[in-house]
Amino acid sequence: xxxxxxxxxxxxxxxxxxxxxxxxxxxxxxxxxxxxxxxxxxxxxxxxxxxxxxxxxxxxxxxxxxxxxxxxxxxxxxxxxxxxxxxxxxxxxxxxxxxxxxxxxxxxxxxxxxxxxxxxxxxxxxxxxxxxxxxxxxxxxxxxxxxxxxxxxxxxxxxxxxxxxxxxxxxxxxxxxxxxxxxxxxxxxxxxxxxxxxxxxxxxxxxxxxxxxxxxxxxxxxxxxxxxxxxxxxxxxxxxxxxxxxxxxxxxxxxxxxxxxxxxxxxxxxxxxxxxxxxxxxxxxxxxxxxxxxxxxxxxxxxxxxxxxxxxxxxxxxxxxxxxxxxxxxxxxxxxxxxxxxxxxxxxxxxxxxxxxxxxxxxxxxxxxxxxxxxxxxxxxxxxxxxxxxxxxxxxxxxxxxxxxxxxxxxxxxxxxxxxxxxxxxxxxxxxxxxxxxxxxxxxxxxxxxxxxxxxxxxxxxxxxxxxxxxxxxxxxxxxxxxxxxxxxxxxxxxxxxxxxxxxxxxxxxxxxxxxxxxxxxxxxxxxxxxxxxxxxxxxxxxxxxxxxxxxxxxxxxxxxxxxxxxxxxxxxxxxxxxxxxxxxxxxxxxxxxxxxxxxxxxxxxxxxxxxxxxxxxxxxxxxxxxxxxxxxxxxxxxxxxxxxxxxxxxxxxxxxxxxxxx
Amino acid sequence: xxxxxxxxxxxxxxxxxxxxxxxxxxxxxxxxxxxxxxxxxxxxxxxxxxxxxxxxxxxxxxxxxxxxxxxxxxxxxxxxxxxxxxxxxxxxxxxxxxxxxxxxxxxxxxxxxxxxxxxxxxxxxxxxxxxxxxxxxxxxxxxxxxxxxxxxxxxxxxxxxxxxxxxxxxxxxxxxxxxxxxxxxxxxxxxxxxxxxxxxxxxxxxxxxxxxxxxxxxxxxxxxxxxxxxxxxxxxxxxxxxxxxxxxxxxxxxxxxxxxxxxxxxxxxxxxxxxxxxxxxxxxxxxxxxxxxxxxxxxxx
Numbered sequence: 001x002x003x004x005x006x007x008x009x010x011x012x013x014x015x016x017x018x019x020x021x022x023x024x025x026x027x028x029x030x031x032x033x034x035x036x037x038x039x040x041x042x043x044x045x046x047x048x049x050x051x052x053x054x055x056x057x058x059x060x061x062x063x064x065x066x067x068x069x070x071x072x073x074x075x076x077x078x079x080x081x082x083x084x085x086x087x088x089x090x091x092x093x094x095x096x097x098x099x100x101x102x103x104x105x106x107x108x109x110x111x112x113x114x115x116x117x118x119x120x121x122x123x124x125x126x127x128x129x130x131x132x133x134x135x136x137x138x139x140x141x142x143x144x145x146x147x148x149x150x151x152x153x154x155x156x157x158x159x160x161x162x163x164x165x166x167x168x169x170x171x172x173x174x175x176x177x178x179x180x181x182x183x184x185x186x187x188x189x190x191x192x193x194x195x196x197x198x199x200x201x202x203x204x205x206x207x208x209x210x211x212x213x214x215x216x217x218x219x220x221x222x223x224x225x226x227x228x229x230x231x232x233x234x235x236x237x238x239x240x241x242x243x244x245x246x247x248x249x250x251x252x253x254x255x256x257x258x259x260x261x262x263x264x265x266x267x268x269x270x271x272x273x274x275x276x277x278x279x280x281x282x283x284x285x286x287x288x289x290x291x292x293x294x295x296x297x298x299x300x301x302x303x304x305x306x307x308x309x310x311x312x313x314x315x316x317x318x319x320x321x322x323x324x325x326x327x328x329x330x331x332x333x334x335x336x337x338x339x340x341x342x343x344x345x346x347x348x349x350x351x352x353x354x355x356x357x358x359x360x361x362x363x364x365x366x367x368x369x370x371x372x373x374x375x376x377x378x379x380x381x382x383x384x385x386x387x388x389x390x391x392x393x394x395x396x397x398x399x400x401x402x403x404x405x406x407x408x409x410x411x412x413x414x415x416x417x418x419x420x421x422x423x424x425x426x427x428x429x430x431x432x433x434x435x436x437x438x439x440x441x442x443x444x445x446x447x448x449x450x451x452x453x454x455x456x457x458x459x460x461x462x463x464x465x466x467x468x469x470x471x472x473x474x475x476x477x478x479x480x481x482x483x484x485x486x487x488x489x490x491x492x493x494x495x496x497x498x499x500x501x502x503x504x505x506x507x508x509x510x511x512x513x514x515x516x517x518x519x520x521x522x523x524x525x526x527x528x529x530x531x532x533x534x535x536x537x538x539x540x541x542x543x544x545x546x547x548x549x550x551x552x553x554x555x556x557x558x559x560x561x562x563x564x565x566x567x568x569x570x571x572x573x574x575x576x577x578x579x580x581x582x583x584x585x586x587x588x589x590x591x592x593x594x595x596x597x598x599x600x601x602x603x604x605x606x607x608x609x610x611x612x613x614x615x616x617x618x619x620x621x622x623x624x625x626x627x628x629x630x631x632x633x634x635x636x637x638x639x640x641x642x643x644x645x646x647x648x649x650x651x652x653x654x655x656x657x658x659x660x661x662x663x
Numbered sequence: 664x665x666x667x668x669x670x671x672x673x674x675x676x677x678x679x680x681x682x683x684x685x686x687x688x689x690x691x692x693x694x695x696x697x698x699x700x701x702x703x704x705x706x707x708x709x710x711x712x713x714x715x716x717x718x719x720x721x722x723x724x725x726x727x728x729x730x731x732x733x734x735x736x737x738x739x740x741x742x743x744x745x746x747x748x749x750x751x752x753x754x755x756x757x758x759x760x761x762x763x764x765x766x767x768x769x770x771x772x773x774x775x776x777x778x779x780x781x782x783x784x785x786x787x788x789x790x791x792x793x794x795x796x797x798x799x800x801x802x803x804x805x806x807x808x809x810x811x812x813x814x815x816x817x818x819x820x821x822x823x824x825x826x827x828x829x830x831x832x833x834x835x836x837x838x839x840x841x842x843x844x845x846x847x848x849x850x851x852x853x854x855x856x857x858x859x860x861x862x863x864x865x866x867x868x869x870x871x872x873x874x875x876x877x878x879x880x881x882x883x884x885x886x887x888x889x890x891x892x893x894x895x896x897x898x899x900x901x902x903x904x905x906x907x908x909x910x911x912x913x914x915x916x917x918x919x920x921x922x923x924x925x926x927x928x929x930x931x932x933x934x935x936x937x938x939x940x941x942x943x944x945x946x947x948x949x950x951x952x953x954x955x956x957x958x959x960x961x962x963x964x
Contacts, residue, residue, distance in 0.1 A: 373779075374719075374779075376721045383721075387723070391766070394765070394769065396765055396766040397759065397762055397766060402762055406758055406759070410755045410758075413754075413758075413806070413809055416806055416809060416810055417815055426810075426963075430806065430959075433806055434802075437803070438795065440798065441765075441794055441795035441796075441799065442795055444765055444791065445792070445794070445795060448772040448773055448776070451776075452772065452775075452776030456721065456776045456777040457777065458719055521753075522753050522754055522755065525753040525756075526759060528751075529737055529759055532737050532740075532751075533766075536733035536736050537730050540729045543879075544729060547879050548713065548714055548878075548879060552713040553713050554713075555717070555718050556715055556718065557717060557719070558717040558719050558720075558778045558779055558780045558875055559717070559875050560778075561780075561874070566780070570781045571780070571784060572781060572784025572785065577776075577784060577787065577788045579788070580789060581791065584792065584945055
């Protein structure tokens, strides 16, 4: 039944994709309706299938002949796949609903058919990625996913910056894909087949280590590990907001899925694997949030936060590998469960934040936070949902982000106190602890800035002052996710049940259930703490209301130390708010300041602007690609466009090969 | 049961800590100073007032003091003192406590930004800047104590401190105590980080963030601030006075006396030095971080 549901889901999505491309469309030219109906109809059976597998804990597989060398249409749904299917389907369905209203603004100028066709294709290909059990099928699904998301990024291809972002994304996606091809060719050459369950890795550690590094590079490029993250801050802002939510919320998680899946096939992990993921996670997490702080573009900022959260997930996975390889299975289970739980938590709050950013950018006519302000009064529902998402992404209780970070903290503290010998796992725990602590403080600073500058205070432009609330479909998706942020935070022990089967599959299941009992008890305490916070807040709110009734309650202008003519331009902006922190870390971020001050005694205009470009882009990839293009230019002499010359090359090559053979 | 008495002490006596600090400063300056119970009178007076809200503000501004006080109240329940555990204790509870304090800070900061005032924006910006460093010192300090005692809850750590204080942890716990003192001064907006007695200077942090709050809201904020001071003073005292007699009531009295001694110490520090230049505050916090790392190295030696 599970497989049937998955096939129905894929069929509906592919059919929907085709229907959206029909000229005129079946629904009287309204491709949005076709797109959202097939998108949601495709999500429902997939969600049911995932829940069935998570509940029963049994894997289901299907193998069909596929007339391609080494290929077989071999798919399976096990708890790990089911967990990702659930996450993907949930976010994609809500994004489709959001997209109907969001894309309305483009209806006059654009044919929405391709946008919806590629959206459904992206959804279907992500599902296929997490159920494929054959290397070739996996790579086909992976490439379909990359290409369909590329076309979605290029939605507004008439803008130059969008074309550039799409190009960078295409290059990054294929650099990653190249690593994956090597990975599967190596695996396949040793096992004689490309089916996952037939992969055998010889006990020689070197081969497994190379495969692990290939997986980290290949899947890391999709997930956004530093320094392979450079495509994210370009591609996420360029795509329409519901697509950004899908790409950031779930598509980059297919990289995490692939990494976990391949690691599970490689046998006993070496200790340095764990170290690699912890270091990658710590660097991605801290640098991601630092770069985020320096951004003025709200969607670009959110894209950098994805790098940060992928870093947190990687810290959890690193503790998993470190725990397994050093003989701390209980702590390994905690790390793994924390990492996986953060996958769904991040999917929930990051899609919510991208939805909110889309609504805001739409209403204010810009993505530049510095010219927004006061939007909470104009769009209260969006503000409420975005506020909840902001607190959740900072890992603040009682919201969901805290729960997964808490599990990772527990694993780290377990390693610190229980590992005994310093230098080994204990140092790993300390790095995770310090990184998480720093990330937590920086993220709170960053989202205080986003929420405070965008939604609070006075509007800084006339357009922000006339902003309008988002349409009902967009609000529905945001409110649903906001409710999930609270529910997953308060019902943490139940949320952990989503990742338990997957953890049980990857680790000794007896150990996992023991840990889950322990963690469950702890997480109930967290829940009680959350409920206590809400109850106390409610009590204090009531007390305040009661004390204030019947007294003189007035309103007036902000006091502002008695200044009589406040102006909305005097408020702190996103740049000025973040500046002290950026200044503190300027040796990493290297922001550029442009100051213009008048030289005469009565200067009229003075200006200050700051800009932070990505140092990895600037110092690593730009020189690299310049070198590649220089090399291409040099070899250009060989390519003159004359057919006779090419025939000569062929003849010379054949001759050389012949001589080599004869000799 | 006794831990509930602990909590009640915190709830009742925390405003007195502020009074003790003020009185200490007055004595050193040669003034008579305000009555010891003045903070209580202030709270009562504020609770009786009506409200004035800026037309710029939204619900966030009204929710800020409520949510931040609630978060601090829940955080205080986890604090052990005088050999007794917190009311609410579990493995990793200090992470929860640190993040609850983070929540309190977050709502205070966004409530400040809600006024649209440049001054409050300045305070908010500085608050988050210093909090980043302070939070790391707090977590690393607790990690050192966790390694030293092998425990992962505040109650467990502080319960074992007096056993292991003489041996393994010894000097490390004093180093952590020093770092915690700096964190106490930072998190509670005391000199040399911030001056609680001035409101209008552009250099202020916490006071400038609550400029537009009045009446009941301001009472909530001041009570929350007093509780937060109690919380940090209790964490510091547990480290600095790791002696137990075994008699619960006596231990409790010693510990409470220690908390008030911490307040007197704060009064001495505030009388003895000036506020640092803002640019130097991060340097002081990084020094605290260095001290914590030193204690970590000691414990791992």
